[in-house]
Amino acid sequence: MEVLKSKVYLVLLFCLTVFITSCNLGNQQVEVITSDEMEMLLLSDSVQLIDVRSFEDFQDKHLKGAQSIVFDADFEENILKLDKSKPVAVYCRTGRRSKECSQVLKEQGFSKIYELEGGLEKWEHDDLLILKSDEVNLEM
Template identity: 60%
Template sequence: MRILIVFLLLGTLISCESKSGSTLLTSKEMKELMALDSVQLIDVRSVESFREGHLKGAQNLVYDDEFVQKIQELDKNKPVAVYCRTGRRSEECSKILEDAGFKKIFQLKGGVTQWEFEDELVKDTLSQ
């Protein structure tokens, strides 16, 4: 069943590619993707913003001059979902991930700001 959900999700997302070649996800689609064990969820905001609240299961890899070195700890064979506050930094990070050889890259469309706007129950999916 889980595999079927993945194929359906990925099939509907193919037309939603961003400029970087990554796939843009709505907050609902991101929640579905987050349910998969194999997804590497990356928050590229500052440490302070991450501490104030982040998506459950996310790891904080701050987008800075050392981002290329930080992503070396990730598995290029597993999907990567990246997000920030508004989507700008995650777009830049997606380009870097693509250049580094990652094949399945997903972005939260509009970042955490859009997530909060779309989902009044965001407190259930943010952890501090």
């Protein structure tokens, strides 16, 4: 009988540990990443990349593969076109706006969210940056 109680105790302890761990993982959905880590994500092509700055800022300069979803009154409606089960990487100019956006994405149930630390001001990989002047040169 004592062995049975010990096993039941261990099973309950295991279930409690799994429950606590899963709750903690939910709180860690947003991962702030460096420019180098973001570069690796972009090269692996496994992430939905969104630029939350104004459309004008996006047109002037943005990361290769990014789509513009402006952080405004329509943001929550506009993110519905994204796949919640796939990772999302978000950036802005300084990182302040993307931090707010990350929280909205988390509240809306996105599975994994990456936030670029320091935004485009800290971006270090010019080969993945598209400038308005580059697009004009391509059209010539």
